[in-house]
Amino acid sequence: xxxxxxxxxxxxxxxxxxxxxxxxxxxxxxxxxxxxxxxxxxxxxxxxxxxxxxxxxxxxxxxxxxxxxxxxxxxxxxxxxxxxxxxxxxxxxxxxxxxxxxxxxxxxxxxxxxxx
Numbered sequence: 001x002x003x004x005x006x007x008x009x010x011x012x013x014x015x016x017x018x019x020x021x022x023x024x025x026x027x028x029x030x031x032x033x034x035x036x037x038x039x040x041x042x043x044x045x046x047x048x049x050x051x052x053x054x055x056x057x058x059x060x061x062x063x064x065x066x067x068x069x070x071x072x073x074x075x076x077x078x079x080x081x082x083x084x085x086x087x088x089x090x091x092x093x094x095x096x097x098x099x100x101x102x103x104x105x106x107x108x109x110x111x112x113x114x115x116x
Contacts, residue, residue, distance in 0.1 A: 004039060004043075009098055009102070012024055013103070016053055037086065037087035037091070038087040041095065042094075043091075044088075044092060045091070045092045046095060049099060066107065070100070077093075080093045
């Protein structure tokens with residue numbers, strides 16, 4: 001069983017979206033228990049997300065660009081359906097897909113709240 005629960009992902013994803021690099025790193029480092037290749041993929045995906053927000057100097061706007069994120073999601077979903085996928089890849093791709101979905105839901109909710 002994976003140590004990376006839905007609640008853990010939600011908390012980390014929110015920290016990443018809020019740009020709270022230090023807190024996100026601390027939260028991730030508290031759970032560096034890699035039971036299998038899939039958990040390793042999840043860990044590396046989250047570490048990469050944190051690294052992206054930590055290095056805003058080369059801001060390419062990927063995190064804020066909904067269209068780019070949706071294209072990325074489409075590519076990742078396609079990759080998860082290939083017969084060549086291994087457990088590491090599965091953990092990595094699915095974590096990014098979860099992040100994109102979480103990000104989209106939060107953006108949509110934020111827009112809805114601002115309209116009201």
